[in-house]
Amino acid sequence: xxxxLIYSGASPFVRKVRVALIETGLDAEVEKRPVxxxxxxxxxxxxxxxxxxxxxALTRDDGPAIYDSRVIxxxxxxxxxxxLYPEKRLWEVLTLEATADGIMExxxxxxxEHRLRAEGERSETWREAQWDKAxxxxxxxxxxxxxxxxxxxxMGQVALGCALGYLDFRLGxxxxxxxxxxxxxxxxxxxxxxxxxxxxxxx
Ligand code: BEZ
Numbered sequence: 001x002x003x004x005l006i007y008s009g010a011s012p013f014v015r016k017v018r019v020a021l022i023e024t025g026l027d028a029e030v031e032k033r034p035v036x037x038x039x040x041x042x043x044x045x046x047x048x049x050x051x052x053x054x055x056x057a058l059t060r061d062d063g064p065a066i067y068d069s070r071v072i073x074x075x076x077x078x079x080x081x082x083x084l085y086p087e088k089r090l091w092e093v094l095t096l097e098a099t100a101d102g103i104m105e106x107x108x109x110x111x112x113e114h115r116l117r118a119e120g121e122r123s124e125t126w127r128e129a130q131w132d133k134a135x136x137x138x139x140x141x142x143x144x145x146x147x148x149x150x151x152x153x154x155m156g157q158v159a160l161g162c163a164l165g166y167l168d169f170r171l172g173x174x175x176x177x178x179x180x181x182x183x184x185x186x187x188x189x190x191x192x193x194x195x196x197x198x199x200x201x202x203x
Contacts, residue, residue, distance in 0.1 A: 003030045006049050006057040008037060009202045012104040012166035013069040014056045019158050020073040022195035024080035030058070039112055070097060073155050084155040092148060096156025099137050103163040106134040111170050131174065134167070142180035149186050161190045169201040 005021070007014040021027040035043035035055065042053025049057035050067035057067040058075070066072055077084040085093055110130045113122055141149075141160065149157060164187045167176050177184040190196060 003061055004033045004059045005030050006033050006035055006043075006046050006055050006059070008035055008055055010169070011055060012108070012162045012201070013101070015162040015165070015199050015201060016069045016155075016159050017056045017058070017072050017076070018199040019162065019195045020076050020084065020155065022198070023084065023153065023158065024076050024082040026076055026080050038116065040116055069159075070101065073158075077155065084153065084158070086152075086154060089148075089151075089154065093154045093156040096141070096145060096148065096154075097159040099141060100156065100159035100163040103134045103137050103160075104166050106130040106137075107163070107166050107171055135176070138164075138176050138180055138183065142183040146182050146186065149183075149190075157190065158195075161187065161193075161196055165191060165196070165201060 005014075005017060007018070018027075021030055033045060035045045037043035037046050037053070037055060043055075046055050046057060047053045049059055049065040052067070054067065056069055056072055057065055058072045059065045060075075066075055074085060076082075107130075110127050113127050113130075149160070164176065164183075167174065
């Protein structure tokens with residue numbers, strides 16, 4: 001049976017996997033299975049592949065389903081021998097990917113706070129604390145990671161592109177570019193890659 005990616009269009013974690021599929025040349029081998037799922041009600045297809053009920057999840061032709069975007073992208077990279085996790089820079093790449101995942105998680109939690117909680121249950125303090133995490137991480141990348149970002153493509157860069165794309169998509173009024181001009185310039189170029197342009201988030 002062909003591999004299947006259980007996904008939904010707007011998730012930045014899913015987008016990482018979709019970009020990785022294109023960059024590794026494995027895209028045609030994986031059937032895409034869209035599901036309607038939320039943090040409050042997981043789609044049955046997502047639960048069948050991942051007991052946590054979260055997406056992305058990947059059913060495989062050579063073993064049980066795997067999940068968590070970082071696990072899936074590592075698997076795809078190993079399967080294709082694509083070099084998105086180069087041994088020489090492995091800890092830098094994983095740290096950048098974790099930083100990017102943290103930015104997307106903060107953004108997603110801010111969106112959920114607004115979307116999934118009733119008006120009286122929402123906490124502005126909590127939302128702003130999430131934004132503080134995201135802005136600290138964006139500034140750190142702008143100040144310390146530009147030479148890494150100028151290097152060959154890796155999964156840290158892909159994750160960062162997906163995180164910044166999600167902020168533009170859902171939190172555009174927050175203006176993450178202010179004070180982060182070097183990163184903004186990198187992102188303007190990076191988002192033109194075919195793999196990024198063809199996976200832009202949509203509702
Ligand atoms: C969103 O609609 O922003 C979203 C959907 C799924 C996962 C994360 C975010």
